[in-house]
Amino acid sequence: MNKIYRYLIVSTLGLTLVPGTSIAQNKFMGVGSCSSSNCHGGTSARKGTNVMQNEYVTWYKHGSHSKAWQVLTNSDSKKIAEHLGIADASKEPLCLKCHSTYVPDAALHGDKYNIDEGVSCESCHGAAEQWIKAHTDQDASHQKNVELGLNDLNDIGERAKLCLSCHYGNEEKTVNHKMIGAGHPRLSFELDTFSMIQPRHWEYDADYIKRKVDYVSTRTWLVGQAVIASENMKALNSAKRSKDGIWPELTLFTCYSCHHSLVEDQWKKRRYARPGQLRLNVSSLITLSEALSVIKPEYASALLGNMDKLHEAYKSGNGKEIVNSIQDTIDKKVLPFLKTANYNKIDAKKLLKKIVNVAADTPHFQYEEAEQLAMGISAILALPSINSEKYKPFEDGIYDALANPEDFTAEKFTLAARKFHSQL
Numbered sequence: 001m002n003k004i005y006r007y008l009i010v011s012t013l014g015l016t017l018v019p020g021t022s023i024a025q026n027k028f029m030g031v032g033s034c035s036s037s038n039c040h041g042g043t044s045a046r047k048g049t050n051v052m053q054n055e056y057v058t059w060y061k062h063g064s065h066s067k068a069w070q071v072l073t074n075s076d077s078k079k080i081a082e083h084l085g086i087a088d089a090s091k092e093p094l095c096l097k098c099h100s101t102y103v104p105d106a107a108l109h110g111d112k113y114n115i116d117e118g119v120s121c122e123s124c125h126g127a128a129e130q131w132i133k134a135h136t137d138q139d140a141s142h143q144k145n146v147e148l149g150l151n152d153l154n155d156i157g158e159r160a161k162l163c164l165s166c167h168y169g170n171e172e173k174t175v176n177h178k179m180i181g182a183g184h185p186r187l188s189f190e191l192d193t194f195s196m197i198q199p200r201h202w203e204y205d206a207d208y209i210k211r212k213v214d215y216v217s218t219r220t221w222l223v224g225q226a227v228i229a230s231e232n233m234k235a236l237n238s239a240k241r242s243k244d245g246i247w248p249e250l251t252l253f254t255c256y257s258c259h260h261s262l263v264e265d266q267w268k269k270r271r272y273a274r275p276g277q278l279r280l281n282v283s284s285l286i287t288l289s290e291a292l293s294v295i296k297p298e299y300a301s302a303l304l305g306n307m308d309k310l311h312e313a314y315k316s317g318n319g320k321e322i323v324n325s326i327q328d329t330i331d332k333k334v335l336p337f338l339k340t341a342n343y344n345k346i347d348a349k350k351l352l353k354k355i356v357n358v359a360a361d362t363p364h365f366q367y368e369e370a371e372q373l374a375m376g377i378s379a380i381l382a383l384p385s386i387n388s389e390k391y392k393p394f395e396d397g398i399y400d401a402l403a404n405p406e407d408f409t410a411e412k413f414t415l416a417a418r419k420f421h422s423q424l
């Protein structure tokens, strides 16, 4: 992790959700339509209003989404483009699909639409043509806005899918090993952490909860893990994304299966694959299953049982059924459960203990797996019932072990986790 994905949640509770809607035919109005000072362009958060009204400044100044198009013109992108034989990354649909509000149909460009605004308000909130006026009406409501095409980001599952369309990829857009080899950074995502460090331009205050739903970081984390795991299964079964010619697509495996130091001892007992074999990157599925073993054991055993078979089946070319079965369990059982579970009833300490124990006890973790567990530990520590201050030094120890992927060793990580575990 080049950046330390950590934060402390200030607010406590959080969210209910309604299914997402599609907004395909509305015009995209451009950031200029949202950013005036009496709309969302205030210089500081306003009091006594529903929303902060300084969202534009937070997005523009403090986050990287506003620069997402600009990076396509920098020297890194020039190098990536050159390696891939692309003339100009800032005009290339492959890049624009994730680095801008990409709307190829010019008929859908409003007066202020500008591709150079990067990942803008409407990339996430949806094309605003129909709701832009109505959403400030006296009788406006979230439901009404959604009917007019506002994306329903209240639904954490829909929100996760939106983020992951760019932060994991889907059938339309992807960062494959060829692009990474050309210089693109590896993609890694955890919904709760990434929502906070975006940075967040909304407040989970009483008014938000009343208008929408309360917020629980653990729910966001787990729903996020379930959606990543589901997207992961889709990629494994996708003809387009699972192969690069006759070879398997290498981003489906843990990077350090191949890119590891040959000096460090690799021939150790490991849980999810054997030495000398490629290891599928199912890190979110692992984290999800282990967490479920505390809060819904029957779903955990269904997933864990299939995960053991997955690697073998995939290797022999017979993975389809198991992949489908895992995806079915997640989409039809796990996700609906996680969205509606009562998180007040979950024993947060027990969950923390479980995840830290997995980190402490599993031999030979790969970097990606360790990284997901670490972000999960942070999400649990954000629960109000846990004294996160007390555990901070041990959480720090875990992040220290992850600080540099190049000298990451499973031993350093498990040692830090054991120290943490001894305090629980």
Ligand code: HEC
Pocket: 064, 071, 072, 076, 077, 078, 080, 081, 084, 086, 089, 092, 094, 095, 096, 097, 098, 099, 165, 166, 167, 168, 169, 170, 173, 174, 175, 179, 184, 185, 186, 187, 188
């Ligand atoms: C599937 C979506 C996707 C596609 C396609 C994509 N990117 Fe990215 N790109 C991302 C995401 C997400 C990040 C941020 C990764 C992170 O930091 O977690 C990123 C980061 C980058 C960065 C590093 C930015 C920084 O601030 O250092 C560069 C440079 C970049 N992309 C260039 C490109 C180029 C050039 C292309 C086209 C050849 C491209 N990207 C295609 C999603 C994508």
Ligand code: HEC
Pocket: 031, 034, 040, 050, 051, 052, 053, 055, 056, 057, 059, 060, 065, 119, 120, 121, 122, 123, 124, 125, 153, 154, 159, 201, 202, 203, 208, 211, 212
């Ligand atoms: C990367 C995605 C993303 C981008 C880009 C983005 N937002 Fe958001 N925004 C969210 C999410 C997620 C939420 C929280 C969920 C919700 O309640 O809608 C949110 C919440 C908000 C809220 C608070 C809603 C409420 O009911 O309290 C406002 C207002 C808002 N965004 C405005 C903007 C504006 C204006 C821009 C552009 C300057 C913008 N957003 C850019 C994802 C995004």
Ligand code: HEC
Pocket: 003, 064, 065, 067, 068, 069, 071, 097, 098, 099, 100, 101, 119, 123, 124, 159, 162, 163, 164, 165, 166, 167, 191, 193, 194, 195, 196, 197, 198
């Ligand atoms: C349209 C594509 C797209 C969508 C949708 C999107 N992102 Fe991003 N995101 C990007 C790109 C591209 C970057 C890298 C930008 C750069 O570095 O200039 C990025 C960067 C980020 C970063 C900074 C990462 C870092 O390493 O510093 C965070 C955090 C983030 N996104 C969170 C989110 C969240 C949370 C959502 C969903 C609510 C979301 N994003 C939705 C494309 C997207």
Ligand code: HEC
Pocket: 177, 180, 181, 182, 183, 186, 250, 251, 253, 254, 255, 256, 257, 258, 259, 278
């Ligand atoms: C099956 C093995 C395998 C897996 C898994 C794999 N790679 Fe690679 N990678 C390779 C090979 C082989 C090369 C080409 C090496 C060469 O040209 O010397 C390569 C090249 C690269 C390069 C270019 C390095 C250079 O010096 O040109 C990068 C960067 C890279 N991989 C990153 C990753 C990341 C990140 C992941 C995980 C998302 C990953 N790889 C997964 C085998 C793998």
